Amino acid sequence: MTRITPALMIQGTCSNAGKSTLVAGLARALVRRGLKVAPFKPQNMSNNAAVAVDGGEIGRAQATQARAARLPPSVHMNPVLLKPQSDVGAQLIVQGQRHGMLGADNFLGKKPALLPFVLDSFARLAGDADIVLVEGAGSPAEINLRQGDIANMGFAEAADVPVVIAGDIDRGGVIASLAGTHLVLSEQERARVHGFLINKFRGDAALFKDGLSAITELTGWPSLGVVPWLPDVAALPAEDAVDLECAAPSAATKLIAVPLLSRIANFDDLDPLAQEPGVRLLFVRPGEVIPAEADLVILPGSKSTIADLAFLRAQGWDVDIRAHHRRGGHLLGICGGYQLLGRTIADPDGIDGPAGTAPGLGLLAIDTVMTGDKSTVQVRGSHVGSGLPIEGYEIHIGRSDGPDCARPLLDLHGRFDGAISADGRVQGCYVHGLFSSDGFRRAFLAQFGIASSLAYEARVDAALDALADHLEQHVDIERLLQIARSRHSSGQAAA
Missing domain, CATH: 3.40.50.300 (P-loop containing nucleotide triphosphate hydrolases)
Known part of the structure; x- marks a missing residue:
C-alpha cells in the first residue's frame, strides 16, 4: 500500500x-x-x-x-x-x-x-x-x-x-x-x-x-x-520588497543609505545591519536624495543591472553618489550593485535585458560582461583585509575584471572575489549574506565607529x-x- x-x-x-x-x-x-x-x-x-x-x-x-x-x-x-x-x-x-x-x-x-x-x-x-x-x-x-x-x-x-x-x-x-x-x-x-x-x-x-x-x-x-x-517576527529575513516600506525608524546616529533600486534583489543582505542598534539603515525611495550625512552608501543586488543603472540615473542618485565619494564617503556594492560601481556593463547577447553596453558609475576600475552562465553556489572563505571568516552565496550572471580586482575583498578558499579601489573607500563583491557573519560585520562596522554586539544567526x-x-x-x-x-x-x- x-x-x-x-x-x-x-x-x-x-x-x-x-x-x-x-x-x-x-x-x-x-x-x-x-x-x-x-x-x-x-x-x-x-x-x-x-x-x-x-x-x-x-x-x-x-x-x-x-x-x-x-x-x-x-x-x-x-x-x-x-x-x-x-x-x-x-x-x-x-x-x-x-x-x-x-x-x-x-x-x-x-x-x-x-x-x-x-x-x-x-x-x-x-x-x-x-x-x-x-x-x-x-x-x-x-x-x-x-x-x-x-x-x-x-x-x-x-x-x-x-x-x-x-x-x-x-x-x-x-x-x-x-x-x-x-x-x-x-x-x-x-x-x-x-x-x-x-x-x-x-x-x-x-x-x-x-x-x-x-x-x-x-x-x-x-x-x-x-x-x-508578534514583534519578534521582524528578526526573520524579509522576502518581499513591500517589507522595506515598513522598515522601523532608528535613533542611531551612524547612517547607512541604500538606494531602493527598481529591481532590487536579495535585500535580506541588509537585515543584520537593520538590526544593529548603532546603525540607522535608510532605504532611499525614488525621488528622494541620498543624504549628504551618510557614512556609507550600499548599492544592493539587482535583478536587471543595466535597467537599474538607468533607473538610478533617472533619480539623480549617480550625482549624489559621486558627491558622497568626493566628500570622502565610503561605498559598498553587492552583486548587481558591485557591477554598477564599475566602468562598463556589457550585455552583448541581451541576457539581462536589451543587448548593449552602458557606462557604469566609474568608481571601481572593473568592467562587467554578462554571460549565459549563472553562478548559484554556497560559499565560505574569509575577508582579505581582516582574515575573518565569512559565508554566504552567489546568485549572478556576469563576470567582472579590471585593475581593482588585484585588491580583492574576499578569499573564497583560494578563489578571490570582489575589488577595492586604490583609495580603499569603494568596495564590491558578488557574495550575498556577508553581514550575517558576526565577526566580519563587527569589524566592518568598527571602521565607522559603530560597536556591534548583535549575534545575528542566534537572534534569527x-x-x-x-x-x-x-x-x-x-x-x-x-x-x-x-x-x-x-x-x-x-x-x-x-x-
Whole structure:
C-alpha cells in the first residue's frame, strides 16, 4: 500500500497575509514535537532568492522555513520561482535552474506544463517527511488566474492536500476577505478548506469573538486560531520588497543609505545591519536624495543591472553618489550593485535585458560582461583585509575584471572575489549574506565607529522559537495535525 504523507496547505486571502511566517512557525513547532517537517511552496515570485544545498535557487522564505524545520534548503521546496525582471516579464526558475524569460501571457500558457515538476518535487519531499507544510501564493480568490493554477487550489486538488486559509486582520476587512474568498471558490474548492486563521491581530482578541462567529456563519469554516501581532517576527529575513516600506525608524546616529533600486534583489543582505542598534539603515525611495550625512552608501543586488543603472540615473542618485565619494564617503556594492560601481556593463547577447553596453558609475576600475552562465553556489572563505571568516552565496550572471580586482575583498578558499579601489573607500563583491557573519560585520562596522554586539544567526533562531511558542499558544495545532492526516482517507494523493 502506498504511503500517504500528511500534508497541510496554508493559503491566504491576499498577498503578505503572513503565510510564509505561519508555515515557518508551524514547522519549528512540529519539529520540536519530534516530526520531520518539509516546507513546500509550489510557485513563488520573488527577487529575494537563496541557494539550496543542491546548487539551485529557491525563494528566501522557503530557505527560512527549511531553517525552521532544521533541514538544509532544497530546490524541491520551491520548484517554480519567478524572478521579476521588468513590469511584464520574469526569469523562470524550475527546480532550481534557469529556464529563460517569460512574459505574463507566456506564463499563463506554460503553467500546465510546470505542474509535473511541481508534483515531482512535492512527492520527493513527501517521501522523506512525516508532514509537508505547503504555502500558497497570493490568494485563491484570484479566480482570473485559476485556469492551470499550480500555486493554490490547482495544486491542492492535484496533490489532494487539505487547506486552511489565513486572513490578515491588520489590513482591515478580514471578515469580508474570508467571506468573499468562500463566495468565489467552487463548491469542490470550498470543501477542501478545513478552517481559517486570523493573523496579525492587535488588541484584545476577545473583542473579535463575534467576528469569528460571523465568518463561520458566512463560510461554514471553523476558526482554528487568532494569532496576535508578534514583534519578534521582524528578526526573520524579509522576502518581499513591500517589507522595506515598513522598515522601523532608528535613533542611531551612524547612517547607512541604500538606494531602493527598481529591481532590487536579495535585500535580506541588509537585515543584520537593520538590526544593529548603532546603525540607522535608510532605504532611499525614488525621488528622494541620498543624504549628504551618510557614512556609507550600499548599492544592493539587482535583478536587471543595466535597467537599474538607468533607473538610478533617472533619480539623480549617480550625482549624489559621486558627491558622497568626493566628500570622502565610503561605498559598498553587492552583486548587481558591485557591477554598477564599475566602468562598463556589457550585455552583448541581451541576457539581462536589451543587448548593449552602458557606462557604469566609474568608481571601481572593473568592467562587467554578462554571460549565459549563472553562478548559484554556497560559499565560505574569509575577508582579505581582516582574515575573518565569512559565508554566504552567489546568485549572478556576469563576470567582472579590471585593475581593482588585484585588491580583492574576499578569499573564497583560494578563489578571490570582489575589488577595492586604490583609495580603499569603494568596495564590491558578488557574495550575498556577508553581514550575517558576526565577526566580519563587527569589524566592518568598527571602521565607522559603530560597536556591534548583535549575534545575528542566534537572534534569527530565537525568533523562530518565539514564533513557534506563539503559535502553540494561539493556534489549534492538534486540529491542524488532524487536518493534515485526513489526507490518509482521501484516495487520490499524488505523493
